[in-house]
Amino acid sequence: MDIPILKIEDFLVVTIQSELSDDEIYALQEDILSRIKDVGATGLIIDITALDIVDSFMGRTLSNIAATAELLGAKSVVVGIRPAVAVTLVELGIRVKWNVNTALNLERGIKLLKRLIEAERRGGAS
């Protein structure tokens, strides 16, 4: 399966369009990380609006992608978590170990990315 990775300014936007098998998830992870490096992206948005379930495996993978992207110099935001998925993730207990920034939708995700990058730039200057 080919998952499109779009470039908007210095950000990459990945839209997951259907449920993914583990292999597809791993392939996507590799794709995203090599694209970040290739284009020198400073931000990454993963849109999971299409996912009607996020289990602990998918949750962990999203968290891993964000952590690795950070090492490559890109901030990450996951957008489009459905309400029912959010309720389930909380009951699953994922928050304790989840270092993932989230935003309601793409537009707010981009705003959040810009804020995160700006905050770091200022932090780094002082």
Place this chain on the structure above:
Amino acid sequence: MNITSSADIIAARGKGRELAMKMGFSVVDQTKITTAISELTRNIVTYAGKGEVIIKKAESETGGKNGIVVVCRDEGPGIEDIQLVLKSGFSTSESLGLGLSGAKQLMDEFEIKSKPGKGTIVTIKKWLRRR
């Protein structure tokens, strides 16, 4: 249905979602049931390599209550200390350790039987809320 691969996990989730939807569970409950199925079937693939899942309608013993029951069974290595693996965050695979504790939290009933060297059976149920 047999569970041996990640494609089977997706198929089992689909089956659970379909039945839950047909029975009139809310979207939130459908999502909880589907997620619990995903966690338990993934444990089968990860720890036992193969096993099976049964997903069907359930009726409470006293009658009156309808729901869904999911039985996940494998003949894998089994579990030594059940109390320990039920603790949120415990994992022998450097994972998050959320599967069993999460499935318990997401469902109304949760039962696990396991014998080291023999295998594991996890049974979970969710009841339809009467309105």
